Amino acid sequence: MTDQTLCPVARAETVVGDRWTVLILRELFMRMHRFEEIQAQTGGTPQMITTRLKKLEADGLVKRRVYSKRPLRHEYQLTEKGEAFYPVILALRAWGETWCKSPREGRAVNYTHLTCGKPAGLGPMCESCGEVLRRESLSAQQAPKYRMEREARWETFKASR
Amino acid sequence: MTDQTLCPVARAETVVGDRWTVLILRELFMRMHRFEEIQAQTGGTPQMITTRLKKLEADGLVKRRVYSKRPLRHEYQLTEKGEAFYPVILALRAWGETWCKSPREGRAVNYTHLTCGKPAGLGPMCESCGEVLRRESLSAQQAPKYRMEREARWETFKASR
DNA sequence: CTTGTTACTATGATTTTCATAGCAATATAA
DNA sequence: TTATATTGCTATGAAAATCATAGTAACAAG
Structure with missing residues (x-):
């Protein structure tokens, strides 16, 4: 250390x-x-x-x-x-969504802030209510495309063994 | 991309x-x-x-x-x-300060939040006034030990060429 | 007693990293 | 003029990490 x-x-x-x-x-x-x-x-x-x-x-x-x-x-x-370590992942996600995507692509995951019931956005605080986001108060919704991507990866992996 | x-x-x-x-x-x-x-x-x-x-x-x-x-x-x-990318560095710093240090070691860098003039802390928002931190509104003070560490690295580097 | 599941380990070719040395293009000092 | 210093790299070869591919161990299910 x-x-x-x-x-x-x-x-x-x-x-x-x-x-x-x-x-x-x-x-x-x-x-x-x-x-x-x-x-x-x-x-x-x-x-x-x-x-x-x-x-x-x-x-x-x-x-x-x-x-x-x-x-x-x-x-x-x-x-x-x-x-x-979650805040680092969140920050990385925000940067990746903002700077590593072409304009047409949507988000891979959207978060709902359970405290207020509205979209949490990309920042460290909820874009709807302004509260600091904690992992426990977030619910993730994978975009259909992203879910399919992950399912496909799983299938391919299973098929190859 | x-x-x-x-x-x-x-x-x-x-x-x-x-x-x-x-x-x-x-x-x-x-x-x-x-x-x-x-x-x-x-x-x-x-x-x-x-x-x-x-x-x-x-x-x-x-x-x-x-x-x-x-x-x-x-x-x-x-x-x-x-x-x-700054928020990622900030988050990484917060995690490193919190989880990769023995209790006795102080912070390498402390930030003052220029907007309120008080310590900014480790989070994404100012611990004194609660505002979201932006790089432009932060002033960094390196701890003496850390400054010395950096100076020493510079000297060693210069000496080796 | 054969096939499937899960979590790996083994192997050898390829790629990356590391330490060390060197170089090119100038500026400055003797 | 010649030597030394400065800055930003490039070159080289040994050591380590990575990759794809294959295989194994320990069971369970049929």
């Missing part, structure tokens, strides 16, 4: 400064908890996913939970430290 | 999903504009920095500006798209 620098950005980057790591966190935030699902939706090879999950576990963002004793199977869950 | 996915996080990650890239952006946000300075403060090799700067330029986050004609020298600046 006490690296060679005081800079919090650099420290964060030694933990999450990797594409696969961030994609895995995205999947965990989307409530995908199984190795298979994560692999399918990120498109990583098994090694990319295992090494990242092990590192995330060692860094305290992820914990394993046994969901089957025989055969022994685990699922991956966010710890408090992992959950706390 | 129109990758193989609608997911904004994945798209953002193809641009900034790399430790060096994020560290370079950090330096640009700290108003370091020269190759040398960026290299010294990130600790990257010249290739790591050049390839990332070229990619950032190609992706539209960074532009080069001539600051000397003879010899021809450029400096690197954030474009609007690059500036828009």
Whole structure:
């Protein structure tokens, strides 16, 4: 933890400064908890996913939970430290939606702010009521295109084994 | 831009999903504009920095500006798209300060919210007045330890060439 | 006793990274 | 004039990471 620098950005980057790591966190935030699902939706090879999950576990963002004793199977869950990463994902999402899309493309996911019942928008606060957004008070609606994209990825993955 | 996915996080990650890239952006946000300075403060090799700067330029986050004609020298600046990445850096900083530090260590940088004149805190809004933070309304104070760390890195770098 | 499921591990080719050295084009100093 | 310094890179080769592909372990179901 006490690296060679005081800079919090650099420290964060030694933990999450990797594409696969961030994609895995995205999947965990989307409530995908199984190795298979994560692999399918990120498109990583098994090694990319295992090494990242092990590192995330060692860094305290992820914990394993046994969901089957025989055969022994685990699922991956966010710890408090992992959950706390949500604002970064939200900010990344906002930037990606705003700057990495052609005008015609719609949003992949829209959030409803459960507190006020209206669209939450892209910012850190609800665009409808102005309150700071917390993960618990958000409900995600995947755009049909995005849902289809994810379903297709799953089918392709299943078909290839 | 129109990758193989609608997911904004994945798209953002193809641009900034790399430790060096994020560290370079950090330096640009700290108003370091020269190759040398960026290299010294990130600790990257010249290739790591050049390839990332070229990619950032190609992706539209960074532009080069001539600051000397003879010899021809450029400096690197954030474009609007690059500036828009600030909330991600802020979120990453907040997470790093909160989760990647031992209790005794202080903050590397403190921000004063110019609008209200009080400490801005770690969140997306000013902890003193509640307003959303924008980069223009923030003034950064580096902690003495962090300033010394950066000065030392610069000296070491200069000494080694 | 064969097929399916899930979570990986193994392997070898390819690509990236890292450390170190060097260079080009000037400016400045001796 | 010649030597040294400055800045922003490029070159090189060894080491490490990544990728695609295949295979395995441990069971369950039919």
